[in-house]
Amino acid sequence: MTTIGVLALQGAVREHIRSVEACGVEAIEIKRKEQLEDIDGLILPGGESTTMRRLIDSYDFFDAIQAFGEKGKPIFGTCAGLILMASEIEGQEQAHLGLMNMKVARNAFGRQVASFEAKIPVKDIADNFNAVFIRAPYITEVGSEVEVLATYQDRIVAAQQDHYLCSAFHPELTDDNRLIAYFVKMVEESIQTLAS
């Protein structure tokens, strides 16, 4: 059975587990790097990116997550997860995992009072996805290999680069599972590809 892990160091873990299960596949919390062996795809959930990065380092997850991605296994980052995946962060010298060739701005829509919901189209996935932005980042630049999946007021808020997917908003906070289902499909396809 297809199993998707949710990095469970901090943040909206339970919501992602519920969304993945609603798509009919198994979801497990990942607290130790050894558990990455047991999963076919990984979700980096929303939370505080600074906090998550500290915990990724404390528990030696950094190289393990990069190696997981290099094997061709899909990774989906939401909000803080998107920041972790970027190769460049505005105003910071160091990026985190650097999985996707893109530059991001943190808290780019403003502080919590500016957090919002909006219906936006997501390419090939939905015409009116209820996107929940919470102190959200956005993507300011992408490399040619990155496909833009969604924008909001001309800012890039969802993108894909091969088996890497990211969104600045939180699909796990709504009952609309279409984006998660899209990731589940990416994972199922990668299982086939990696097996052949």
Add this chain to the structure above:
Amino acid sequence: MTNTGTERVKRGMAEMQKGGVIMDVVNAEQAKVAEEAGAVAVMALERVPSDIRAAGGVARMADPTITEEVMNAVSIPVMAKARIGHIAEARVLEAMGVDYIDESEVLTPADDIYHLNKSDFTVPFVCGCRNLGEAVRRIGEGASMLRTKGEPGTGNIVEAVRHMRQVQSEIRKLTGMSRDEVMTFAKEIGAPFELLLEIREEGRLPVVNFAAGGVATPADAALMMELGADGVFVGSGIFKSNNPAKFAKAIVEATTHFQDYKLIAELSKDLGTAMKGIEMSTLEAHDRMQDRSE
């Protein structure tokens, strides 16, 4: 259509804090120590609860200079406290762009009858609770996050444990009830009926519930997580200890890995003296902050 301040956006913000530690700080330097240690947010204050307790008198919203200094120092969310029922203090904090307001019994209440109507605000609120009735009344007023009241500034975990167990036990009782029993339960605990039905259905509160009020060691934080807390507030514990940076990091790690007891043993070594703490029976009735509101 863009909507700010929706219930989902306000509650969602608290969801992102889960499994994390929120630390009380009184200046930029402490805020940076907290961020560096892995705190998910900081609470900007003029004085930590144990100092408020020691100082006596009326405790009010912090000087905005301090709050702004903290907001400028870190990229993690900044919370700040307003007095219970103090509409103006809350509006000032909202106007300053604070990320979350704690309508807090740690400050001297401005209104001894009514809490803020938190649904009116764009900024989300966290409130304290000792039991399910209090928790659900606060949610009914629009709180997007809860925390146990515990007994702030005592370094004694016993009240936070009591409050967390009380809420959990009442939720378990509620989930076993038939629908016709819920109305009488609502009357008994003074909680809105519709919200109780929702909690009965889901088997849990519709907002996150953190532990607060008396967390003094990494093991205290782990205990509260074990009892079902979604995360931990640490007030006086960190910056009243001998080595705040080390202490803060230990609390963060103990919260993440609350069932890894070998790790907690390692984290707890050589932390220096934890805050001295206060035994509950030595507190006079008027010193009990948790009883300032219901």
